[in-house]
Amino acid sequence: MNESSKQSSADNSRVLASINKILDYEMTLAEWVGLAAMLSAPYLVVGVVWSTIHADDWNVLWFLRSTLTWPWLMFSGVLCLT
Template identity: 40%
Template sequence: MLAKLRSVLSYQFTIAELIGLGIILGTPYLIIGAIWSMTHTDHLEHLQGADLVVSFLGSIVSWPVLLFSNVCMT
């Protein structure tokens, strides 16, 4: 068991494999974040311009935290 774990942990990734892994893991995260952010736009009503864009992109990236805080507040 320990030898198998050691062989798995000693595997070396290439840069292309790391980029592919990032894309595979990042795409669903960003899609869920975009859907969540588009359905929860109450805090964006008073913002304009760059503030609106930065706040919207920030809510896409931090949707798990915002989801948790939204559940705890209700």
């Protein structure tokens, strides 16, 4: 074995050890729910702002639809800029 392959092998084992350490971390159900809430909060806030700005009529069904699908609406060319 030459020196570069020994270095590469050592780097690979360090990376695998780091990945194993991350994957071995255990979370409770409450922590998963909290993580989901923290990750979804910005999405929902932007969705409400988007729906408020781009709502033509205040029908609850359309408001909820545009709140949940704002990324698709923004990038699909469905914008109504009147």
